[in-house]
Amino acid sequence: MEQINLQEIQNKLYEKVKVSGWGPAMVNQVMSHDFLKILETLLRESQDGKKFTPQIKYLFRAFEECPYDKLKVVIIGQDPYPNVNVADGIAFSCSNLGVVEKSLDYIFKSIEDTVEPNYVRNPDLKVWANQGVLLLNSGLTTTLNKPGAHQLLWRQFITELIDHLIWNKQDVAYVFLGKKAAELADMIPENQLKLTVSHPASAAYMTAPKWDCNDMWNKINQYLKANGKSEINW
Numbered sequence: 001m002e003q004i005n006l007q008e009i010q011n012k013l014y015e016k017v018k019v020s021g022w023g024p025a026m027v028n029q030v031m032s033h034d035f036l037k038i039l040e041t042l043l044r045e046s047q048d049g050k051k052f053t054p055q056i057k058y059l060f061r062a063f064e065e066c067p068y069d070k071l072k073v074v075i076i077g078q079d080p081y082p083n084v085n086v087a088d089g090i091a092f093s094c095s096n097l098g099v100v101e102k103s104l105d106y107i108f109k110s111i112e113d114t115v116e117p118n119y120v121r122n123p124d125l126k127v128w129a130n131q132g133v134l135l136l137n138s139g140l141t142t143t144l145n146k147p148g149a150h151q152l153l154w155r156q157f158i159t160e161l162i163d164h165l166i167w168n169k170q171d172v173a174y175v176f177l178g179k180k181a182a183e184l185a186d187m188i189p190e191n192q193l194k195l196t197v198s199h200p201a202s203a204a205y206m207t208a209p210k211w212d213c214n215d216m217w218n219k220i221n222q223y224l225k226a227n228g229k230s231e232i233n234w
Contacts, residue, residue, distance in 0.1 A: 021068035054087035061089025065129035072132035091135040095124035102204035110213035
């Protein structure tokens with residue numbers, strides 16, 4: 001079996017986030033022993049036949065596509081899509097296959113209902129990320145076909161990331177989708193926009209005609225505009 005150098009993977013992942021300006025914000029996390037332990041867990045599970053998603057090369061794509069100096073919105077969901085080759089590292093995005101998954105379909109429908117009836121759908125959400133929308137899951141990975149498998153594995157990482165942003169980024173809008181993500185909402189101070197919304201996957205599970213987005217797309221842009229920032233073109 002080919003020997004895998006986890007420290008080399010760690011270094012490469014850090015170099016990826018540095019390019020988009022996230023280096024200073026993430027160096028203490030990504031280059032830590034704790035993060036190396038996360039990689040060790042993923043490797044061990046993979047060798048035991050528990051494949052995970054997304055692929056390691058996509059792990060920090062949300063940061064790569066969202067420049068740190070442009071950050072205006074943080075949207076946190078639950079887990080990556082648990083199917084093979086669907087998750088692309090940006091929460092809810094479906095660029096690998098170009099097929100809109102159910103959760104993203106409900107998201108697009110909510111934008112059509114509340115923002116733009118003639119909305120042009122793009123399954124690659126890097127178009128949002130490039131404008132300053134950080135799309136994360138509370139678990140950055142999960143075991144294939146097992147949603148929620150890595151929630152605890154990533155909890156400290158996500159918590160420390162949010163803590164850094166709270167102290168270093170002003171006037172950022174935060175949205176937490178689903179119960180797992182909502183557990184992090186209490187961290188956000190009252191002077192920043194904080195929305196807790198049901199997860200679109202729950203609407204899909206119930207085969208509901210639509211997902212209640214709590215008018216989040218307009219609320220985010222109203223908040224940004226009120227704070228002198230450019231609005232997001234959803």
